[in-house]
Amino acid sequence: MYNNLDEQALNADDQLVTSDTILEELNTLRSLVPEVELLSDKYQNLNRLQEALFTIAELSGRNLELTEFYRGLHHIIANLLYAENFYIGLKNDKGELRIAYLADRYDEGKHLAVSHQQLEMGMTGYLMRRQEPVLASRDQYQELIEQGELMQLGSSPSYILGVPMMSNDNCMGVVVVQSYDDGKGYDTQDMQVLEFVAHHLAQSIERAHYRDSLEKRVSQRTGELTRANSELQKEVQERLRSEQLQRTLFDISEMAHEAVNMDDFYAALHQVIAKLIICENFYVAILDSDGETLLFPYRADQFDPTPKPRTLGRGMTEYLMARAHGLLLKQSDIQALEQAKAIDKSGTPAHSWLGVPLKDGNNVIGVIVLQSYDSNHQYSQSDLELITFVSRHVSSALIRKQAHEKLENQVRLRTRELESEITERRRIERQLKHDASHDSLTGLPNRIVFLQRLRDAFNRADNYRHYDFAVLFLDLDRFKLVNDSLGHMSGDELLKKASSRIRRCLRGRDLIARLGGDEFAILLEPMKSEEDAIGLAQRISTSFDQPFFVNGERIFTGSSIGIALGNDRYDEPEELLRDADAAMYRAKAQGRRRYVLFDASMHEEATHALKLENxxxxxxxxxxxxxxxxxxxxxxxxxxxxxxxxxxxxxxxxxxxxxxxxxxxxxxxxxxxxxxxxxxxxxxxxxxxxxxxxxxxxxxxxxxxxxxxxxxxxxxxxxxxxxxxxxxxxxxxxxxxxxxxxxxxxxxxxxxxxxxxxxxxxxxxxxxxxxxxxxxxxxxxxxxxxxxxxxxxxxxxxxxxxxxxxxxxxxxxxxxxxxxxxxxxxxxxxxxxxxxxxxxxxxxxxxxxxxxxxxxxxxxxxxxxxx
Structure with missing residues (x-):
């Protein structure tokens, strides 16, 4: 009985142990669920990435146009993360940035107007410089802008994610996605995905670019080889003919270049052409400068003598000139022209006649003619082509000779003209220098000259002790009334007469300048004391007591004169002139026809006036x-x-x-x-x-x-x-x-x-x-x-x-x-x-x-x- 009880107790203990163990194992399994789920997510992400890589590799092998290739890449990335707004930025061979592809809800097409300098300052350049991914919210993006790290080029995103595309430690471009929806953002996992994809994209884009470049180079090279082969065939065909003509044309070119005596040139030309074709009978005819006379500077003929110059008529030469292109005629052709009254009969009939015009541009200036009186020799079309080619060199020699003579005449004329122009230019330069430094109406020095002379006086005063000088500022009284009542011409005449009268009151070294309107400035230097300046002002004022006679009118006018003495308190010439001007206005305010010596109170008044103006x-x-x-x-x-x-x-x-x-x-x-x-x-x-x-x-x-x-x-x-x-x-x-x-x-x-x-x-x-x-x-x-x-x-x-x-x-x-x-x-x-x-x-x-x-x-x- 005890044995049974013990056995039952033992079985109960076994059952209790088994339940605890199961619970512990269940708890253990539950703790492993997040890790298993994480591993599952990683496996799914790796699977998606692997599928994306296979798709990219498959896309690279399709030989697509680059635009289609980029569009396919966009589709692949969109399967991995939110990429409605996406662009690829690349660096070209010159190192300049460009947007190779852009898909954007708001900025579609705007990249076409963005320069590579702007891209360098934007997000693209920022990623290229960092060579590290960037993940930013709108606030972080704005903070980068405010810090001067980058410049905003497009619409402001809610989130932006960008990664560089690296190839052999070299950043070849960037891949960027952005979201304009606050609910659609990016995280570090998206950044890792885009960075992973970007690495493989770099290789694929590099291969696509290399393939595209290679295809272009192959196509270009094929075209070049085809053209080269065609040109080579033409060169082979022309070579025999070129070798035949090379020496002859060289001789003609040499003669045309060195021709001085045209008679010798024509004779030598005849000998050169005779080496190519039979031309025992040969002549050259030239149209005179009057355009109506025909000259025959050279002729070699078995039967006929050299014709004398003649007025244009109806000869074979004139007929050729009228046609303005080469002619190859048989005796029967010439007879038909004579019967048709197209030409007059003259000279010994030729069995074969070849002639080409000599041209200056489109104008016929003469002809070259070959004749055969032997029925066994007829000129051919190839002979015509040869002589036509030769005629161009003859034309060049003639034109060069005429141009040389004309140039010599022009040089002589131009030399005389240049000598005259140089003389006139020197006169004009002297006049321009004078005009730049003098008043056009009175002929007096202007403000620029006056200030320079005044600056020189300042320098002399710095270098020499007791070197005194003064500035007198003079204004004609009631001058505007003269202008308004008698007209500006009378006013100008009054200014000229007044300036002459003032000048007669000056000493030899004193300078008077017209500053504008009826204002004059006088530099008195050197002077012994201020009495010299006062004495000059009195002389000028007294000289104005006499009337001026202008266009039949007696005009009385006075002068208001301000005097400023040069001293140590002035640093710039303009300051001394300013104070003389202020003193003049004080003189005018006191009743005109006066002179006033500047003192400190006037400067205070001027300062007060400026304050009042403000x-x-x-x-x-x-x-x-x-x-x-x-x-x-x-x-x-x-x-x-x-x-x-x-x-x-x-x-x-x-x-x-x-x-x-x-x-x-x-x-x-x-x-x-x-x-x-x-x-x-x-x-x-x-x-x-x-x-x-x-x-x-x-x-x-x-x-x-x-x-x-x-x-x-x-x-x-x-x-x-x-x-x-x-x-x-x-x-x-x-x-x-x-x-x-x-x-x-x-x-x-x-x-x-x-x-x-x-x-x-x-x-x-x-x-x-x-x-x-x-x-x-x-x-x-x-x-x-x-x-x-x-x-x-x-x-x-x-x-x-x-x-x-x-x-x-x-x-x-x-x-x-x-x-x-x-x-x-x-x-x-x-x-x-x-x-x-x-x-x-x-x-x-x-x-x-x-x-x-x-x-x-x-x-x-x-x-x-x-x-």
Whole structure:
């Protein structure tokens, strides 16, 4: 019984051991599953790679065109990884990169326009340089671009994978795939696959290229051998004939080259041809230079003598020349021509006649003729061909002889012409050198010469102690008025006479130059003291006291002179000239006909002017201007009839700047037109608003000043019409003030512009009337509606009788011409009463109201418009 129990226990233990073992083995097997799956994947990948390699090898053996071969490679790679966008880049024999194949969703065909230099900077060149695979996302790709590693040439990919194609440690190209879908990327396994395939692709592409190159070379060589064989056959056929003619042609060529005496040449030619064919009877005929006479410089004949020169007729020679090609005739052929009256019968009849023309291009200049009087000898077609060939060499000799004689004549003529040309060229060179360094109008040295001489003076001052010199900058006073009134020809004549007068005031070594316009510069060197420069300025100024006589007119003009002394504070000649110029402007500002010696304060003023110019340019860009208004009263009603728009500059640090400080500068730097348009727009807009909102101002007008530059533009009326249309202001509510200077520039254009403005309804007023020399002559020529008496006459009319007389004269003139009269500059009640009593139409001045901003202007207008 115990034995049975023990056996049962033993069996139970065996069963327990077996279950544990099975579980352990199962767990072991489960842990091996990933490894088995990995091995399976590797096997499948290796199987795919092996199939791809077989396919590549099979593709290489098909003898496909390279394009078809690359397309097949693309298909193979597409079976291994995502390769919708794929390209192959290769390096040619010159080391230049090219895209051999491209398939791309976005960039298809664009590679044709990409140069090999661009490819060197792109992904292709980057892979070639690294010779290592590149796997990059869009961010990594952009980082490479930003780091300057490569340049983007096509569309930006989401992922890009590229590997070099290596062959014997040499990178022959690249294979690149890219994805534009964020969900389709590449990993290291794809990179290993593409790298593996690329290695075998390199060998296959190399074989394909070698096969393609070999086929081309074989085809090319076959063609070359075929052509060579054909040419060799022709050469063999021609060789016998060439050997026969070689010596003869050499002799002819030698004679043609060395021919000096043509009679000897013709005789020698006859002997050479006689070695080839029988030519006992031989002659040469030449057409004379007149084109109408036939000459016979050589003839050897059994029966007939050498003919004398004759006018072209109907001989056999002329017949041959008319046909202009070789002729081979029998006696019967010649008789038929005689019977047909094509030729005249002359000389001993020949049994066989051979003739060829001598030509210069397409023109026949003569003939060579062989005749046989023996019926047993007839010339053949091969004889004709031979003599035709020989005739070309004879023609060359004749042409060379004629050309030689002509050339000798031309050389003699050309030699004389060249001698004349050389003389003229030297004269022109001297003139060009002079013109390059001198002013064409006055003959004075120009700025270039002046600055060079001034630089030399600087150098002498550096080398020698107490070497003093000075620069005088001179400008003619009121020269523009002469130009505008008498014309530019008179202005040029005045400049020439003025330059001569200035030159007479100089010493021997002093230099005067014309810098441009009416500006002259004088270099005074050496000098003892500044008194020398002052004395020269005084002499020049005194010389201008006498009038100039120009085209029958007596012209008085003065000179404004600036003086700058050379000293150690100047480094460059231009600086000294600049300061002399600044001093001249100071002299002109002090009343003209003066001279001023430059000092440090002028430099400060120039610096301030430059600062002001820069600030003014900024003010125009930032619109720092404001419009102020000054009322104009109607003298009869005592109520405001108009307002004048005046500009002010709201300077960010200096506050309100008056126009006297910047208008002239704005005109000089070319910005006055922008300021004028700003004022015109703002004034029209403001008045239109007031007229609409305040019935008592419905008849109010606005006066705007426009610079003279506006009136030389044909589109000015159109621009003003646009402003009026946009702002809604009627044209008759706008008054445009013009100066006499505006009427002088281009009178025909100004006439047209003013007429169009008048037709538009705009009122035109002449400003500052009475200050010019020709104001009266313009009143009846231009459509002026009124004149504005200059304030200088109004301000002083009560204290100076001549000013009162001028005001009365202008009033009478305005009445006669039916013009409105505006008096500006009224500063007291007595002057205002006098003008009202005189019958002046409109009144303006500080006594009535100063220019104020728009708010104060509106208050004043409303208060003074009430009944």
């Amino acid at each position: 600030e003014l340019r900024i003010a125009i860009d930032r619109n720092q201007f404001e419009v102020y208004y000054q009322p104009i009263l109607c003298s009869k009603e005592g109520k405001p009839a108009a307002i004048e728009a005046l500009v002010r500059w709201r300077h960010p640090t200096d506050g309100l700047v008056m126009p006297g400080r910047f208008i002239e500068l704005a005109t000089e730097i070319g910005f006055i037109k922008e300021i004028d348009w700003y004022v015109l727009n703002r004034a029209c807009y403001q008045l239109a608003e007031w007229r609409q909102n305040h019935p008592e101002l419905a008849d109010l007008s606005v006066t705007v000043n426009l610079a003279s530059q506006h009136f030389s533009q044909s589109n000015l009326p159109e621009q003003i019409a646009n402003v009026l249309e946009v702002t809604g202001l009627p044209a008759n509510a706008l008054r445009v003030e013009i100066t006499e200077h505006a009427l002088l520039d281009d009178q025909e254009m100004v006439q047209t512009v003013l007429s169009q403005l008048s037709e538009l309804g705009v009122q035109l007023l002449m400003d500052d009337f009475g200050t010019g020399y020709s104001s009266l002559s313009y009143l009846h020529r231009f459509p002026i509606n009124g004149v504005k008496i200059d304030r200088s006459f109004i301000t002083n009319m009560r204290g100076q009788e001549e000013h009162m007389a001028i005001v009365k004269t202008v009033k009478a003139l305005a009445d006669n011409l039916k013009l409105k009269l505006v008096a500006e500059g009224i500063e007291d009640q007595e002057t205002q009463d006098l003008l009202i009593e005189m019958g002046c139409d409109y009144l303006q001045g500080f006594h009535i109201q100063r220019p104020v901003n728009r708010r104060v202007t509106l208050e004043w207008l409303l208060e003074n418009s009430r009944d």
